[in-house]
Amino acid sequence: MLAALDDHADVEWNVFGLIDDDRVEPGEPGWGALGTPKTMLTGKNGAIFRSGGAMHRAGVRLESWDEPPESPEGPWDAVWADEITLTSGVLRLAAVTAGVSEETLRVGPPGVYAVRVCCRGRAAALEAGFMPYTGEVVEHWVMQFWPR
Template identity: 35%
Template sequence: MTPLAEVECLVSPERRLILVCGDAPQDTGFVPDFGTGRLCYSDRDVLYLVSVSDYHDASVTLQTWDAEPPPDPAAEHSEAVEVELSRGGAFVSALLGPRVSPVLRVGPPGRYHVRVDVTGREAVRLRLVDLDDRPSGVERFVVAFWPTGG
């Protein structure tokens, strides 16, 4: 089983956050309770991914699937949410920053299941001991979208 389409980019987390935005104008006013310690928070046209640190460049891959993808056995942590995409597309952005990935055409406007898998968190923690080393692509997020069927 392979994804129908995917886009990948590197992004520098700001305040440990990475945004995955729908390609509709953003004005949800959504502010998650980050004290709950989750990997991913969702609202209409936005996902907040929580990184292990600010001081690195994370790899983010967005994928679209026609059904639930197989689990990633290498994932250190996974979380499932749902998101409504008003126009059916999504892209990666730094917090309050410009788009850093192409738009992934997920499908028609509507609700989607999302699973976020992440690897490399412990490796980033270990490398951050050396302040001269800025890890790039070590923490890897895979954000998979598939239809809710409803």
């Protein structure tokens, strides 16, 4: 592993995002315009993830690797994989209305990266989505990035 960041995502309306610090060029859609994913959707400089619950806090670990890593240990409710194009290589989490995280992770230079996303706690997130927002972490994500 080259680097890792443990952060939190404020899930709103079942989704949260991941953005490259270059974000998008004027006229290009941002991460929120990628659509409504059943799991996740990636695009240039961003991705959107569908949570198990509507409104809650999720723990998210971002990992940068120089080659395809082993899957993270532990039981996972879901595992997805895709590619993402990054123009700066610096990532941060984003919420629909709560803004973006102050924490960043440099996954590497600009380029195309493979991403594996593992999630657990989806049932707990679904249950938490019907209660008042408490900030308690009920869903956990690991996102692993390596160059294509």
